[in-house]
Amino acid sequence: MFFGLHVSIGKGLARAVQTAEALTCECLQIFAGNPRGWARKPLDEKEVRRFQSAREASSIKKVAVHLSYLPNLASADAELYEKSVLAMGEDYRRAVSLGADYFVVHPGAGGDGNKEEALEKVAKGINTVLTEVRGETLILLENQAGGGTELAGDLRDLGLILGQVKEAARTGICLDTCHAYAAGYELRTAQGLAEVWQEVEEAVGLDRLYLLHLNDCLGEKGSHLDRHTHIGEGKIGLAGFKLIVNHPALIGRAGVMETPRSSDQDDLRNLEMIRSLVAGGQGQDGQ
Ligand SMILES: [Zn+2]
Ligand SMILES: [Zn+2]
Numbered sequence: 001m002f003f004g005l006h007v008s009i010g011k012g013l014a015r016a017v018q019t020a021e022a023l024t025c026e027c028l029q030i031f032a033g034n035p036r037g038w039a040r041k042p043l044d045e046k047e048v049r050r051f052q053s054a055r056e057a058s059s060i061k062k063v064a065v066h067l068s069y070l071p072n073l074a075s076a077d078a079e080l081y082e083k084s085v086l087a088m089g090e091d092y093r094r095a096v097s098l099g100a101d102y103f104v105v106h107p108g109a110g111g112d113g114n115k116e117e118a119l120e121k122v123a124k125g126i127n128t129v130l131t132e133v134r135g136e137t138l139i140l141l142e143n144q145a146g147g148g149t150e151l152a153g154d155l156r157d158l159g160l161i162l163g164q165v166k167e168a169a170r171t172g173i174c175l176d177t178c179h180a181y182a183a184g185y186e187l188r189t190a191q192g193l194a195e196v197w198q199e200v201e202e203a204v205g206l207d208r209l210y211l212l213h214l215n216d217c218l219g220e221k222g223s224h225l226d227r228h229t230h231i232g233e234g235k236i237g238l239a240g241f242k243l244i245v246n247h248p249a250l251i252g253r254a255g256v257m258e259t260p261r262s263s264d265q266d267d268l269r270n271l272e273m274i275r276s277l278v279a280g281g282q283g284q285d286g287q
Contacts, residue, residue, distance in 0.1 A: 001278070003256075004025035004060070005259075006258045014051050021059065026061050027061055027062040028256070029064040031065070035066075038068075048097050061254070063101055063102070065091065065095035067088055070087065071085075071087045085129065088129050102174070107122045138172050142173070143158060145226040146184070153179075183222070184222035187236050188243070190243060209250075212244075215258050215259055216228065216230060217236050218235070230259050230270055
């Protein structure tokens with residue numbers, strides 16, 4: 001695996017690449033705009049060019065764009081649903097114009113409605129966006145912690161959604177370790193992980209798992225609490241991450257951390273920590 005961070009675009013898109021590079025990231029994730037706002041103007045062409053040349057000048061291998069927080073693609077509210085699909089389309093358009101490799105989307109929460117219908121809505125939304133916006137950027141569906149009526153706490157939901165997507169080759173999945181653990185999956189033992197990979201293989205196919213969100217988890221296993229913490233400081237712990245980053249199924253995959261940050265030191269420490277766990281790397285115990 002190779003590693004990176006979610007970085008801020010507060011000082012511009014190109015600066016985000018430079019920040020990631022300075023922090024020694026090999027991959028990065030950004031939002032395409034204000035994650036708490038609906039409004040999206042088309043990206044300024046000059047800014048797109050600056051982003052692309054910053055990327056070319058860097059050693060960043062993969063770029064992911066994360067859909068903003070507000071859309072809910074499983075919403076039973078027709079107005080919110082439509083707005084959500086539009087917003088996904090606009091963010092996807094931005095991801096494509098930036099030349100991002102991946103566009104990460106949460107399936108959302110169905111509310112009190114029927115779950116099959118909610119899964120179908122997400123698939124329909126993805127189909128609409130793939131039809132309206134052509135591009136190479138893969139849409140990756142992310143597992144969630146499964147709190148309340150959230151979809152994809154159960155990894156099989158990802159398969160149920162993607163099974164209804166027409167252009168399968170333009171989609172895949174992103175696995176968030178904190179969300180999986182909070183949803184009840186055992187990530188701290190070889191046996192538990194083997195079961196997770198088996199489930200991913202059956203639901204979607206491990207070859208379509210392109211990206212990991214490597215976050216330690218503050219909540220207990222099965223708590224459904226989506227609260228990220230620093231690598232090694234949560235319930236998954238160093239032993240769990242050591243098993244994850246060395247798993248043969250994940251060779252060559254990108255791992256992005258969405259860990260808390262109060263300064264660059266937090267980011268550097270998490271990168272150093274995760275790299276120290278890789279066998280044959282610079283682990284404290286030589287592993
Ligand atoms: Zn995530
Ligand atoms: Zn999360």
